[in-house]
Ligand SMILES: Nc1ncnc2c1ncn2[C@@H]1O[C@H](COP(=O)(O)OP(=O)(O)O)[C@@H](O)[C@H]1O
């Protein structure tokens with residue numbers, strides 16, 4: 001296994017940047033020789049987590065740093081990808097434009113998903129995948 | 133602070149048992165002198181997690197142990213409540229009878245929520261609350 | 265187990281009042297949907313009184329949202345009472361979900377009744 | 391960035407085909423909704439061809455589910471193609487959500503076209 005390092009990425013929170021982030025993560029997965037079908041699961045989960053930031057984190061107006069921050073790393077047989085925002089914090093929405101499939105998709109494809117308030121403000125979603 | 137011990141509970145997965153579980157947890161919170169508004173948040177999260185088991189875990193037919201298992205413990209300033217089932221495993225449903233508010237309510241009121249496959253089968257949801 | 269009940273009362277003023285006592289969740293959601301159906305079938309406005317509800321969860325909210333949609337979609341008034349007697353979890357779930365932006369929430373039952381009896385416009389000015 | 395496109399083609403046989411090439415997500419969801427709207431407005435059945443789609447997420451599924459509901463609600467046929475050329479994420483999200491229980495999923499475009507052209511009953515026997 002090659003040591004393909006970590007990935008850290010900060011991009012403005014917008015729908016147009018979602019494919020960009022997914023491609024960066026695809027490159028990271030390639031570098032770690034992570035095969036299908038796991039790679040597809042990782043890209044699905046990353047896409048859903050970023051979509052949630054774009055659709056839900058910053059809805060209560062402009063913020064200084066309306067960014068998506070992603071970090072990916074591999075430690076032994078565990079791949080961990082975290083997505084954080086600086087938004088309003090995790091909250092249910094009765095007026096959500098979505099069907100509520102995002103979190104369930106993430107939970108279904110990950111080995112473990114944690115959701116918690118991020119330091120200072122916003123939400124941190126930590127997703128783990130087992131390479132075994 | 134009194135040492136009010138742990139709570140472990142296994143009950144059949146049915147809507148009628150949801151208030152029972154909530155009352156057992158309310159007793160546990162009382163024993164640990166956990167005040168409002170935190171107690172209300174804990175009872176909301178526990179109720180939503182158990183509702184999810186009843187509505188989603190065992191939908192693909194009868195299982196040997198169609199139970200809800202709950203464990204609650206306090207370690208210093210952290211209260212941890214886990215809810216597990218032996219169901220089909222976490223999966224999105226396009227035909228969910230709900231509005232998709234359950235997981236978002238849990239994530240909003242907890243300090244941390246983890247969702248992962250339970251050992252052997254089913255889903256484990258671990259919810260933490262900070263007493264500070 | 266604490267007492268729990270759902271009642272439907274037809275008021276003369278042009279609304280039916282559904283009152284929830286105690287704790288409600290998935291185990292009473294069907295009874296609640298049927299009470300809301302009865303209230304709506306009376307043909308006028310609908311008030312849901314949660315001022316004596318100690319606990320409600322998202323299963324209850326789903327039933328309220330469906331009733332709100334049906335009744336206001338018909339051009340009738342719909343309002344809910346969340347007051348001092350409402351349990352902490354009741355106030356909390358309304359706050360978390362920002363439901364007061366979607367529906368008319370009142371602290372006092374008589375205000376809710378007045379609003380729901382006079383159609384959806386008044387009831388959304390809560 | 392890989393190529394991505396959405397096309398709408400009106401077939402003589404009584405259905406419009408919406409074809410997704412490449413990767414689709416929230417960034418193309420609006421374009422997709424409008425393509426599905428155009429296909430539906432043609433008045434016959436609708437086929438969504440994902441056999442050249444490399445990636446789709448739940449934002450795409452939401453658009454497909456809305457289109458399926460609208461078109462079949464009208465008594466018209468609706469079908470989707472998920473084939474060998476579909477990316478792993480496409481097959482995976484269909485499998486995860488159990489979407490094949492809700493909608494007619496075909497491996498071959500011509501089967502989907504036949505089904506969607508002959509109304510909702512045929513299209514649900516996939
Ligand atoms: N990053 C976030 N910040 C704030 N709220 C969030 C965030 N992600 C998700 N949510 C909340 O969780 C809910 C469920 O998300 P999801 O399962 O992806 O479904 P959907 O996006 O279709 O509503 C959202 O409706 C929203 O209320």
Ligand SMILES: Nc1ncnc2c1ncn2[C@@H]1O[C@H](COP(=O)(O)OP(=O)(O)O)[C@@H](O)[C@H]1O
Pocket residue numbers: 100104184185187188189217219220221222223224225228229230231232233234235236255
């Ligand atoms: N214990 C469980 N086992 C299997 N699937 C689950 C479980 N809990 C939740 N889910 C899945 O997660 C989805 C979202 O749950 P939730 O946010 O509570 O919304 P809702 O119950 O209204 O659909 C459910 O529709 C279901 O697909």
